[in-house]
Amino acid sequence: MPVFFYAFAAISIVGAIALVCFRNPVSSAISMVGSFVGLAALFIGLNAYFVGIIQILVYAGAIMVLFLFIIMLLDLKAPSTFKRSSPMVIVGGLIIPFTFVIQLSAVLPEVRGGNPQALPLEEAAKGFYDKDRDPDKQSEIYNSLRQKSLPDVNLVGLTLFGHKGDNASIRTPGYNFPLQITGVLLLVATVGVVALSLKKKKSKSGGSES
Amino acid sequence: MPAYWLEATVVILGLILLLMEAFGKSTSRELLRRVAIGGLAFTLVPLYFAVAPSPDNAELSRFYIYDNWAVFFKLLAIVATILVLLMAYDYRRVLNQFTEEPGTDHGTGEFYALPVFACAGMMWMASARDLVSIFVSLELVTITFYILVGYMRRQVGSLEAGVKYLILGALSTGFLVYGMAWIYGVTHTTNLAEISIAIADPDSGIAANPSPLFFGLSLMLLSLAFKIGAVPMHLWIPDVYQGAPTPITAFLSVGSKAAGFIVALRILEPFFASEITRTQTTLIVLIMAGLTLLLGNLAAIAQTNFKRLLAYSSIAHAGFILLAIAAWHPGDAGSLSTHQVVSLYLATYLVITLGAFFVLVVVRNSESSDEISAFDGLGQRNPSLAACATILLSALAGLPLTAGFIGKFFAFQLAISSASANKALWLGVGIGFIGVAASFYYYLKVVRAIYWREPANEEEVPVPQISRIVILSLTALTILFGFWPNPILWVIGG
Numbered sequence: 052m053p054v055f056f057y058a059f060a061a062i063s064i065v066g067a068i069a070l071v072c073f074r075n076p077v078s079s080a081i082s083m084v085g086s087f088v089g090l091a092a093l094f095i096g097l098n099a100y101f102v103g104i105i106q107i108l109v110y111a112g113a114i115m116v117l118f119l120f121i122i123m124l125l126d127l128k129a130p131s132t133f134k135r136s137s138p139m140v141i142v143g144g145l146i147i148p149f150t151f152v153i154q155l156s157a158v159l160p161e162v163r164g165g166n167p168q169a170l171p172l173e174e175a176a177k178g179f180y181d182k183d184r185d186p187d188k189q190s191e192i193y194n195s196l197r198q199k200s201l202p203d204v205n206l207v208g209l210t211l212f213g214h215k216g217d218n219a220s221i222r223t224p225g226y227n228f229p230l231q232i233t234g235v236l237l238l239v240a241t242v243g244v245v246a247l248s249l250k251k252k253k254s255k256s257g258g259s260e261s
Numbered sequence: 262m263p264a265y266w267l268e269a270t271v272v273i274l275g276l277i278l279l280l281m282e283a284f285g286k287s288t289s290r291e292l293l294r295r296v297a298i299g300g301l302a303f304t305l306v307p308l309y310f311a312v313a314p315s316p317d318n319a320e321l322s323r324f325y326i327y328d329n330w331a332v333f334f335k336l337l338a339i340v341a342t343i344l345v346l347l348m349a350y351d352y353r354r355v356l357n358q359f360t361e362e363p364g365t366d367h368g369t370g371e372f373y374a375l376p377v378f379a380c381a382g383m384m385w386m387a388s389a390r391d392l393v394s395i396f397v398s399l400e401l402v403t404i405t406f407y408i409l410v411g412y413m414r415r416q417v418g419s420l421e422a423g424v425k426y427l428i429l430g431a432l433s434t435g436f437l438v439y440g441m442a443w444i445y446g447v448t449h450t451t452n453l454a455e456i457s458i459a460i461a462d463p464d465s466g467i468a469a470n471p472s473p474l475f476f477g478l479s480l481m482l483l484s485l486a487f488k489i490g491a492v493p494m495h496l497w498i499p500d501v502y503q504g505a506p507t508p509i510t511a512f513l514s515v516g517s518k519a520a521g522f523i524v525a526l527r528i529l530e531p532f533f534a535s536e537i538t539r540t541q542t543t544l545i546v547l548i549m550a551g552l553t554l555l556l557g558n559l560a561a562i563a564q565t566n567f568k569r570l571l572a573y574s575s576i577a578h579a580g581f582i583l584l585a586i587a588a589w590h591p592g593d594a595g596s597l598s599t600h601q602v603v604s605l606y607l608a609t610y611l612v613i614t615l616g617a618f619f620v621l622v623v624v625r626n627s628e629s630s631d632e633i634s635a636f637d638g639l640g641q642r643n644p645s646l647a648a649c650a651t652i653l654l655s656a657l658a659g660l661p662l663t664a665g666f667i668g669k670f671f672a673f674q675l676a677i678s679s680a681s682a683n684k685a686l687w688l689g690v691g692i693g694f695i696g697v698a699a700s701f702y703y704y705l706k707v708v709r710a711i712y713w714r715e716p717a718n719e720e721e722v723p724v725p726q727i728s729r730i731v732i733l734s735l736t737a738l739t740i741l742f743g744f745w746p747n748p749i750l751w752v753i754g755g
Contacts, residue, residue, distance in 0.1 A: 228321055232397040239378045242408075243371070
């Protein structure tokens with residue numbers, strides 16, 4: 052039984068449901084991140100490493116951080132009273148899922164009978180062959196495609212942290228330095244969000260006023 | 262000691278401050294301020310002894326350069342941050358009104374820690390030699406300023422300034438990345454040294470069709486114009502300067518601008534170095550300089566608020582520096598290079614502008630107003646403060662025998678000496694003279710208020726101890742550099 056598939060599918064579904072159910076916008080945004088992470092894990096489970104990583108980098112990382120920033124900067128609060136939805140909203144809320152169900156029922160039977168084919172990786176490797184270089188000094192992409200593994204996820208790591216080529220004495224430098232500055236940047240952003248949005252209810256250290 | 266430890270030291274100092282803020286007593290920020298200022302002052306010692314990291318360290322040397330300019334702009338960043346933190350000390354009464362638990366120091370801990378991180382970012386900017394490291398360090402500075410500008414969130418003006426800065430900052434970040442993508446697409450590298458080689462390479466095809474390269478450069482210049490406060494990205498400056506807490510306004514106007522200029526110099530250097538791109542690059546920068554000079558100086562005439570006046574003055578000064586950049590000159594035995602003129606200008610500008618902002622903080626504390634009318638009759642109410650303010654304002658205008666004159670003099674000299682090769686520069690010089698003439702009017706308008714207007718009341722304007730010392734020493738430096746700029750020239754090797 053594909054345990055991981057069900058686990059991550061559950062995470063992304065729970066996150067999605069929590070996104071809709073939470074009243075507090077910050078909680079909603081955080082559960083959306085959870086849902087995205089589950090989705091990214093599903094992509095990685097399907098061997099789509101690159102899509103998975105981009106899912107985390109772009110959606111969970113950039114967009115959600117921006118989202119949180121805006122929510123916290125604008126100081127949104129959970130609505131205090133629950134308003135009854137108008138009939139139009141309910142109708143709209145019914146039509147959209149119904150359309151999706153129709154689409155799914157049309158698509159799913161086709162997929163079930165599908166016969167997955169192996170990707171022609173060796174064929175793809177030929178596209179990365181560099182005539183000007185020695186055959187044993189080809190690029191990482193070429194080498195990994197030759198070995199029938201998709202290079203994308205490795206490449207992200209290799210580019211970011213640097214790697215030794217075939218010639219062990221020369222090390223291709225990575226992006227450690229900008230990465231560390233980015234770390235400081237994220238720290239500052241976190242501190243800033245807290246500094247701008249935190250409200251102390253009472254003096255916590257003295258406590259003499261109460 | 263390798264140079265990269267400098268930034269590490271500053272970041273560690275910032276982390277210590279954050280921990281002190283989180284776990285220390287929140288009733289007083291006294292210790293926090295002292296550690297921040299003392300720690301930064303201590304960093305000046307290793308700055309003197311630091312050596313460039315070994316070129317074998319490819320991970321670092323690809324992104325990080327440690328030359329004369331890196332040292333100089335790191336020095337500027339540290340000095341500016343120290344002075345801004347000192348200013349924040351005397352500004353705390355105003356700051357405390359508009360933060361959490363008004364009237365106490367409670368909500369202001371981060372206000373003293375975040376400038377230290379901005380300082381680290383500016384130091385990284387001074388050393389950046391790759392588009393990637395330029396981008397991340399520039400973003401570190403910008404994001405820190407998003408927070409600091411909007412720090413007094415109980416005051417509508419500060420909040421408005423924060424939102425405006427955030428939106429335009431994000432927009433200019435977009436331009437920067439897009440421009441970098443184009444440059445990378447054309448030259449296949451993000452390293453500025455390699456970009457220089459790629460532009461000069463006759464096989465690269467850039468000479469045949471340089472348009473994509475210029476498109477990328479223009480986008481990046483737009484974003485840098487946001488940092489240095491030049492037309493066409495100047496729109497945020499008056500409102501943000503007026504709304505932000507005054508120490509942060511000073512920090513934006515000095516630190517952030519200086520860091521923007523070193524990055525602009527580093528990015529423009531390959532484009533000025535190559536024959537293929539020099540003419541157009543000169544034209545682009547010259548147009549920016551001319552418009553900036555005109556707009557900054559002419560719009561300043563109508564201002565009635567001193568902070569807004571300083572905002573337009575900051576735009577105008579960016580124009581003068583851009584004029585020096587447009588007159589690109591690599592430097593020889595007889596004359597200063599563009600790098601040296603820009604550094605000299607920024608050093609004098611730092612001294613004068615921070616002095617003017619200190620005066621503003623003192624007056625703001627006493628009168629609760631940033632308007633020029635708050636200066637009415639300052640000559641009777643506190644003669645020594647009025648004298649210092651007069652000297653600083655005339656230095657901003659560029660009166661001879663003040664530091665402001667030296668900066669403008671070298672900028673004009675460079676432009677005129679390069680004008681023989683490129684006639685268009687005469688236009689820039691002409692606009693520059695119009696700007697100087699206008700600037701005398703609006704700076705001396707404040708001097709008129711100080712001496713020739715009746716004061717609203719007769720009480721003496723109190724000057725806190727720190728402000729007194731800093732204003733006196735900055736005024737003294739303004740006069741000293743006015744006829745003896747050699748200390749700055751020694752540092753920049755002129």
